[in-house]
Amino acid sequence: MSPSKLDSTDSFGHEEASVSCSKPENGCVDSLSIFHSEKAVEELLQQTPVAGMDEHLIEFSEALRTVAKALRRAAEGKASAQAEAAEWKWRYELERTRNIQMEQKGNNNCEMLRHWWIRSSLDNAMDMLRIMLPCLFFWEVGKEQNKRIAEARMAEQFSAEKNGDLDCERVKNSDNQSMLQNESNEHSETGCMKHGIWSHEVLRDRESDSNSNADRNKIMRKASFKLSWWCNGENGDQHKHDIVSFERGNITTAERSSKQISLKWESDPQTVLILTKPNSVSVRILCVQMVRWLRERKKLNVYVEPRVKVELLAESSNFSYVQTWKDDSEISHLHMKVDLVITLGGDGTVLWAASMFKGPVPPIVPFSLGSLGFMTPFHSEHFKDCLDSVLRGPISITLRHRLLCRVVRDAAKNEYETEEPFLVLNEVTIDRGISSYLTNLECYCDNSFVTCVQGDGLILSTTSGSTAYSLAAGGSMVHPQVPGILFTPICPHSLSFRPLILPEHVTVRIMVPFNSRSPAWASFDGKDRKLLAAGDALLCSMAPWPVPTACQVDSTNDFLRSIHDGLHWNLRKTQSFDGPRDRDL
Ligand SMILES: NC(=O)c1ccc[n+]([C@@H]2O[C@H](COP(=O)([O-])OP(=O)(O)OC[C@H]3O[C@@H](n4cnc5c(N)ncnc54)[C@H](O)[C@@H]3O)[C@@H](O)[C@H]2O)c1
Ligand SMILES: Nc1ncnc2c1ncn2[C@@H]1O[C@H](COP(=O)(O)OP(=O)(O)OP(=O)(O)O)[C@@H](O)[C@H]1O
CATH class of the missing domain: 1.20.58 (Methane Monooxygenase Hydroxylase; Chain G, domain 1)
Known part of the structure; x- marks a missing residue:
């Protein structure tokens, strides 16, 4: 130059x-x-x-x-x-507009519901007159009968009115094709009712909805239930929303956020979905017995997976009453039909059951037919007694939190431009896959930099998953009812990288930096591997739809039993009495 x-x-x-x-x-x-x-x-x-x-x-x-x-x-x-x-x-403007629209829509729906109620009350009155007039001759007999009909109808109307809030949400949600696309609506569906945490009430079948005017009596109804906190062994009916009080400037925790939860049926469950571990003879035999018992003794509708229906029909053509679905799109409506899910298998079958519900999950009764059973407290030998008591209620349940995981590609314009989200009950793992290089992952918590993971990878786990992969990677065991996100490195190449437990309300963002030598892989409850290239990120936050699993005794008893029986936690021979004692020293 x-x-x-x-x-x-x-x-x-x-x-x-x-x-x-x-x-x-x-x-x-x-x-x-x-x-x-x-x-x-x-x-x-x-x-x-x-x-x-x-x-x-x-x-x-x-x-x-x-x-x-x-x-x-x-x-x-x-x-x-x-x-x-x-x-x-x-985003602020969008959220504000959406809230205003939702408020207006909610008011409109409530108004429509009120009109429908008045109209249907008039219809009922006309119906009653039509019934009564021909019966004038038998007035005394007819009077009693009509009174009973009227009472039943009024009770039904009253129940519908009482649950007006929830019905408004149902009306809103009936338009929704996908639960996950309508996060905000569903949030309110799982929201708190006046009494207890929430209550599934008078849910309509999709098909029935279309011809509901033609034949209201054929509407398929979901069993109604109530969830409440269990206080000192009593069934406390009231759930206080304010868990922290600050009267006169004194901050006190008036209510704990996490308590034993009790489920009480308000109407009888009618429909049960049985999910089974494939290729197991013992599971198949139990499934046959259980389906028969539920149908013949309990008069319940039974749903199974298409594969299981084929197996049942091969067993006997009498199983034609068993219901199933034809294509996977129908699975997204299952939660509206099913009152209870029964799983026959190990923990993997509970994970499978949870993964089928991409929105709200009905209560799950997990029977243990695997080698380890951290989430499966019920024994198959006593299935009739167990199911009898569950169907009767009330039962203790563990509300198992799930993580909502979204992959945001480098090319995405914003954080909302994501691929289909995953809901995990155990954990999402980001690892190095087949690459022989260290993973290099930048981690942020609510936009604050946490650390860079250099090692085999990272596990973001729920507290339910704390006894699974996270435990094997050195994470703590955490009671499943504790709300939080476990942040556990896999073989970190650093001496001081201890696992963390983050609060439930944060959003964790894991990014593959541009200077990373190799891409990373994300897997969800051990399944569905996704490649994360340089610049891609994984966002992870607590999902609004927990998985309610029935307890054998209660959350704490079941958890302690599972770590004692499953892991032999702190099992040691008790020291003998004879030998040196303090007083001899
Ligand atoms: N090194 C490890 O410990 C390791 C490695 C990979 C995956 N996993 C776990 O396996 C899970 C997938 O389970 P799967 O049954 O589909 O696969 P799988 O059939 O390979 O079983 C994995 C084992 O993990 C146990 N497990 C699952 N969830 C558990 C939980 N919450 N608490 C305690 N143990 C649990 C199962 O009982 C089973 O014994 C993943 O979510 C992950 O947590 C563990
Ligand atoms: N209904 C199902 N359809 C397809 N796969 C299933 C179903 N139920 C369970 N699985 C899969 O089968 C695998 C094994 O299931 P599960 O863990 O229940 O049995 P297991 O391995 O015998 O139990 P354990 O792990 O306690 O020994 C899991 O990976 C799970 O995802």
Whole structure:
């Protein structure tokens, strides 16, 4: 590069101009000119060196290149901060508009429901008159009978009115194709009712909905139930929403956020879904017995998976009453038909059951037919007694939290542009897959930098999953009713990387940085592996739909029994009485 060329205003002059702009009076940085300056330096350096080139010039141009790079980063940082601010503003506006719309829609639906109630009450009155008139001759007999009909109808109307809030939500949700697309609506579905945590009431079958006017009596109803906190062994009916009180400036915890929960049926369960571990003879035999008993003795509708229906029909053609689904799209409506799910298998079958419900999950009764049973407290030998007591209620349940995991690709415009989310009951694992390099994962918690994971990977686990993979990687065992997200590294290449437990309300973001030597792989409850390339991120937060599993005794007793029986936790021979004692010392 000749000095004359360096002096030329074409390249060097341009460079100077951009550098002087990099020390702005008003803090403004022109990213375009910085880009040009950097390019100019790049070009200068690439030119063939000529004899007698001054070394200082090279150093100077290197320095210029560094300055230009720093300026470019500053400009990019500013632009991205501005974009983020605009994004938050946009999100705020969107949320506000959505809330206003939801409020209006809710009011409209309630209004419609009220009109429907008045109209149907009039219809009922007309019906009653129609019944009564021909019966005038038998007035005394007819009077008693009509009174009973009227009472039943009024009770039904009363129940519908009492649960008006929930019905409003159902009306709203009936339009929804996918539960996950309508997160906010479903949030309110699982929300708190006046008494207890929530109550499934008068849910309509999709098919029945379409011809509901034609034949209301054929509407399939879900069993109604109530969940309540269990206080000191009593069934406390009231759930206080404010868990912290601050009267007169004194902060006290009036209610604990996590308590033993009790489920009490308000109407009898009618439909049961049985899910079974495949390829197991003992499971198949038990399934046959259970289906027969539920149908013949309990008069319940029974749903099974298509594969199991084929197996049952091969056993006997009498099983034609057993119901199933034809294609997977019907699975998304199962939660509206099923009152109770029974699983026959190990923990993997409970995970399978949970994965079928991408929104609310009906209560699950897990029977143990595997080698380990952390989530399967019921013994198959006593299935009739167990199911009798569950169907009668009340039962203790463990509300097992799930994590909602979304993959955001580098190319996505914002965090909402994600692929189909996954709901995990145990954990999401981000590992190195078949790559022999260390994973390099940047971790953020609610946008605060947590750490960089360099090792085999990272496990983000629920407390239910704390006894699974996370435990094997050195994580703590946590009672499943404790709300939180476990942050457990897999074979970290550092001596001080202890596992963390984060609070339930945070969003964890795991990013594969651009300087990572290899991509990472995410897997969800040990299934569905997804590639995370450089720039891709995984977002993980607590899902609004927990998995309610029935307890044999209660949450704590079942959890302790599972770690004693399943893991032989802290099992040690008791020291004998004879030997040295303190008083001898
Ligand atoms: N090194 C490990 O311990 C390891 C490795 C991979 C996966 N897993 C676990 O396996 C789970 C998938 O289970 P699967 O049955 O489909 O696969 P699987 O058939 O390979 O069984 C894995 C084992 O994990 C046990 N398990 C599952 N959930 C558990 C829980 N919550 N608490 C205690 N033990 C539990 C199962 O009983 C089973 O013995 C994953 O979610 C992961 O937690 C563990
Ligand atoms: N209904 C089902 N359809 C397809 N796969 C299933 C079903 N139920 C369970 N599985 C899968 O079968 C595998 C084994 O199931 P599960 O853990 O229940 O039995 P197990 O391995 O015998 O029990 P354990 O792990 O306690 O020894 C799991 O990976 C699970 O995902």
